[in-house]
Amino acid sequence: MKALQGVDGHVEWVATTSPACDIGQVRIRVAAAGLNRADLLQRAGLYPPPPGASEFLGLECSGVISEVGAGSSWQVGDRVCALLAGGGMAEEVVVDGRHVLPVPEGLSLQEAAAIPEVYATAWLNVFQLAGLTPGEKVLLHAGASGVGSAAIQLCKAFGSPCWVSVGSAERLAYCQGLGASGGVVRSEDLNALNDFAPFNVILDPVGANYAELNLKLLARDGRWVIIGLMGGRKAELDLAQLLGKRVQVMGSTLRTRDDQFKADLLSDLGQQVWPLFGEGRLKPQLAKAFPVQDAEAAFAELASNQVSGKLVLVIDESLV
Template sequence: MKALQGVEGRAEWAQQPRPACDVGQIRIQVAAAGLNRADLLQRAGLYPPPPGASETLGLECAGIVSEVGAGSEWQVGDRVCALLAGGGMAEEVVVDARHALPVPEGVALREAAGLPEVYATAWLNLYQLTGLKPGEKVLLHAGASGVGSAAIQLCKAFGNPCWVSVGSAERLAYCEALGAQGGVLRGDDNLQALRDFGPFDVILDPVGGDYAALNLELLARDGRWVNIGLMGGRQAQLDLALVLGKRIQLIGSTLRNRDDQFKADLLRDLRQAVWPLFAEARLQPQLQRSYPAKDAELAFAELASNQVNGKLVLLIDESLS
């Protein structure tokens, strides 16, 4: 089968052996795969997959079940999307059956390919790790990103007013249309204006270093700061008196290297608490653009531009997607 590999800073298609489908697994004929910043890093040689995971790019995909191992609830022909540690950007992928979700009714496979990673990330970090309660206020840095787009919709659905920091007025308008109360544009001293909307109970932050000191100022007492990325650098100087005085919790969070049972529990919770909201039209996929497989490098270039609202996906089998 053909699979997309990161080779010396480029994404290249190569022939790979078909993986076996074992007990508790399903084989998916991949229609489309979502792009994530982790794929950019792996393509550049900076983020190797966890031990035992596929070297093929792709942390999420959608397609049709083509083979079912013993002990699985799925049937051949089911439309599914899946959370992966790697391997989604290939003609086929074999995945733990517990890490797949049904494609919501009315959602195309190309749209569903961009759902598992961002909704699992947003749900885990906002509602599981921080115990976010209705009415508590949220700040989302990089609010127009895939995770940000999912998080805004979840906040609206579960009664949490949220604000964002973004890179342009157009992206702020996009976030407000999804349900954000407002926000600021990053750069210069604009971020300081977030004080007008705070203090915040929870901050979801994929930036890190550059934003660290401000995050402490913006958090309310008993506030929770979840760091999920290092786009602004890995070093920061913190005023620990604020951490103590406000009883702030700083939570470092990753998803890709979690074990299979953790992901199974997360996906089960997501299926029960979040997935029904798609049928009610309270959540909607935010697919900005899809690219044919031959244009993978163009897709990665657009993702690297940091100008994407929502998600980009790569079409692996256009007859399905």
């Protein structure tokens, strides 16, 4: 088979050996794979896969099951999407059957490739870790990103108003179209978020640059979940504010979680979130699809920080 590998800051479509399908696993003939910032980092040599994970790029994919290992309830021919620790940008992938979900009713395989990673990330961090309850206020930094787009829709579906910080007026309008109550363009006046504060939950992929502001914006008993370091890794905080507001600060990554954790997360997603796609309350925000032969262009577009929603690579045109 062939797979996409990051090599010295670029990508190469290389030949490799097909992995064996073991007990409890399934083999997926890949139709499409979603792009994520982790892929950009791995391509640049800054985010190696966890021990035992595929060295190839891709944290999510969609496709058709072509082989089922003993002990799995999936069937050959099932249309699925999967959360992966790596290897999704390939002609086929082998994954724990518990990390696979059916393609939601009414969605194409191309659309389905855009949902596992971002909805799993949003659900884990905003709802499971931060414990968001209906009516609580949420701030989503980078609200027009794939994770932000998923989180906005989830907040709306579960009855919590949310606000965003974004890079342009167009992206703010995009977020409001998905259900955000409002927000700010970060280059204009980030401090204007004070007009919407206090927030009960902040989802933060930025890190250091927003740390001082986040602490000011949080309500008493607020939860601040850090999922990225786009704005740096070191910050100075007024710990008196942290104590006085009883703020909880959580660092969170998904890729390195163990198989059972991911299985439990996917099970919860299947029960709580997946039905909402069929009801039309959630929709994949697929901005653009690229053939795998144009992978470099897709990575460049993601790196431009101008994408609202998700990009996917089409691996097998005959399936999508």
